[in-house]
Amino acid sequence: xxxxxxxxxxxxxxxxxxxxxxxxxxxxxxxxxxxxxxxxxxxxxxxxxxxxxxxxxxxxxxxxxxxxxxxxxxxxxxxxxxxxxxxxxxxxxxxxxxxxxxxxxxxxxxxxxxxxxxxxxxxxxxxxxxxxxxxxxxxxxxxxxxxxxxxxxxxxxxxxxxxxxxxxxxxxxxxxxxxxxxxxxxxxxxxxxxxxxxxxx
Amino acid sequence: xxxxxxxxxxxxxxxxxxxxxxxxxxxxxxxxxxxxxxxxxxxxxxxxxxxxxxxxxxxxxxxxxxxxxxxxxxxxxxxxxxxxxxxxxxxxxxxxxxxxxxxxxxxxxxxxxxxxxxxxxxxxxxxxxxxxxxxxxxxxxxxxxxxxxxxxxxxxxxxxxxxxxxxxxxxxxxxxxxxxxxxxxxxxxxxxxxxxxxxxxxxxxxxxxxxxxxxxxxxxxxxxxxxxxxxxxxxxxxxxxxxxxxxxxxxxxxxxxxxxxxxxxxxxxxxxxxxxxxxxxxxxxxxxxxxxxxxxxxxxxxxxxxxxxxxxxxxxxxxxxxxxxxxxxxxxxxxxxxxxxxxxxxxxxxxxxxxxxxxxxxxxxxxxxxxxxxxxxxxxxxxxxxxxxxxxxxxxx
Numbered sequence: 001x002x003x004x005x006x007x008x009x010x011x012x013x014x015x016x017x018x019x020x021x022x023x024x025x026x027x028x029x030x031x032x033x034x035x036x037x038x039x040x041x042x043x044x045x046x047x048x049x050x051x052x053x054x055x056x057x058x059x060x061x062x063x064x065x066x067x068x069x070x071x072x073x074x075x076x077x078x079x080x081x082x083x084x085x086x087x088x089x090x091x092x093x094x095x096x097x098x099x100x101x102x103x104x105x106x107x108x109x110x111x112x113x114x115x116x117x118x119x120x121x122x123x124x125x126x127x128x129x130x131x132x133x134x135x136x137x138x139x140x141x142x143x144x145x146x147x148x149x150x151x152x153x154x155x156x157x158x159x160x161x162x163x164x165x166x167x168x169x170x171x172x173x174x175x176x177x178x179x180x181x182x183x184x185x186x187x188x189x190x191x192x193x194x195x196x197x198x199x200x201x
Numbered sequence: 202x203x204x205x206x207x208x209x210x211x212x213x214x215x216x217x218x219x220x221x222x223x224x225x226x227x228x229x230x231x232x233x234x235x236x237x238x239x240x241x242x243x244x245x246x247x248x249x250x251x252x253x254x255x256x257x258x259x260x261x262x263x264x265x266x267x268x269x270x271x272x273x274x275x276x277x278x279x280x281x282x283x284x285x286x287x288x289x290x291x292x293x294x295x296x297x298x299x300x301x302x303x304x305x306x307x308x309x310x311x312x313x314x315x316x317x318x319x320x321x322x323x324x325x326x327x328x329x330x331x332x333x334x335x336x337x338x339x340x341x342x343x344x345x346x347x348x349x350x351x352x353x354x355x356x357x358x359x360x361x362x363x364x365x366x367x368x369x370x371x372x373x374x375x376x377x378x379x380x381x382x383x384x385x386x387x388x389x390x391x392x393x394x395x396x397x398x399x400x401x402x403x404x405x406x407x408x409x410x411x412x413x414x415x416x417x418x419x420x421x422x423x424x425x426x427x428x429x430x431x432x433x434x435x436x437x438x439x440x441x442x443x444x445x446x447x448x449x450x451x452x453x454x455x456x457x458x459x460x461x462x463x464x465x466x467x468x469x470x471x472x473x474x475x476x477x478x479x480x481x482x483x484x485x486x487x488x489x490x491x492x493x494x495x496x497x498x499x500x501x502x503x504x505x506x507x508x509x510x511x512x513x514x515x516x517x518x519x520x521x522x523x524x525x526x527x528x529x530x531x532x533x534x535x536x537x538x539x540x541x542x543x544x545x546x547x548x549x550x551x552x553x554x555x556x557x558x559x560x561x562x563x564x565x566x567x568x569x570x571x572x573x574x575x576x577x578x579x580x581x582x583x584x585x586x587x588x589x590x591x592x593x594x595x596x597x598x
Contacts, residue, residue, distance in 0.1 A: 022547075023529060024529050025293065055560060056558065058545040078545065082433065085435065110422075138252065169244075169245050176243055176575070181203050182203035
């Protein structure tokens, strides 16, 4: 019977992964961003315990963490095995401020699409290769990334209009094999016209 | 907009906005659909209308002060969220809660599950135009709500669990009230099945609607009753047992089709299983303490604080500075009414949470919404939406 320790040794051998000692209760492994996609693929398809489900992606900002050394941000991926019920695994990628980019795994796990959008929204970490990296929870007009430790919690922003969504709808139609030949006239409005009737105008 | 479909045929599609404030969207959800007549060709969703910054707010308080915020995640079964959060922190402390607390938590957990499932099925039926089952389902729900009032002092946002115990022990006559609520739950289940099972209109509206395969559901990270409706017997109460769930006699309910009807029927069948668990748990409910005795985790009782200096210090310390959770990072998921509610917790060893990330079960289910409704009718999208039981409170946090 294989255990998550064996999976960790395999990851260590293949991708130079390191055990995250902060997780004293479960198994968390740090991989470099370059190997993230391969490591996720390995966990999903090749390892002895297959982790078919991506449970969560969480961004972490270590700016005010006491005695923290190393890159400011981290993205943590939680996986769960369906074939081997009860087995869990976490991958962690450290992200430094000068290169805020992590490869996407949305091609492997369908729900990574929204989770990665959320991390982008809240922390400003980009996911290279993501099909549609927009904000998820915050408003389109929102400026900044609120879950960063240097974003003041009481700060207010003036938001005036709703999300447009028509370009995204066209994009979805293209994915489904449709071809847009004449766009809706609302798509090409100029800003003034768009804001007319809203609070700002 | 004018488009060419995959066969090269010209179509005139109408973009139609649904939500965010719509009677059938249960909270604030919005989707934009490209309509061909009454058929949805493509759909994109937008969420965030109820985003209150849960994760930012909790960083400013102490660990115990997170509990009322968790009420506002899935407000149909608030106590379950409290317990899920407290369980995660207790695991980080490495403490074991007393037996009576475990059994009480199982009871309130399962009663909350019954409540949540009743709301979901009742609202789903209401959205399809049937008002009778709504009343059948809300009668026992009201009885459980009355139990909450007596037990916690609140109906909706209870904040009943505490790290290392419960807000207070059960009241006199609790068992009798629970048994009465279980009886009316069983009666309501009979009535609901009589309304639903052979109802031609209901079956036409839900059977084969919003189907999803097991592989796709897993890839989208579905959990809970929605995943089980697709035929995957995955339940954390069995897979990673806690509070002795494995010692109770109950079954994991599994559907076959993964359609809208299965998702509702699985919920009704789960109510039956919950009733079974609560009945067994009531027999195990023996007198004893509900809180752990450790002033570093659970505040000492009022009685101690008034008579004992250590107790007074313990109360001051845990109220002013907060309890100190061991430094580290941890993810722990708990089976809630909608699926796996997980908390990724980062602690720096101080009295305030450094970071708490919530993994809401609804988010993954709503992320697959476009796949469920595309190709169906607009009216079907409402049946699908209510079958998924999207709770905007936990979806948007």
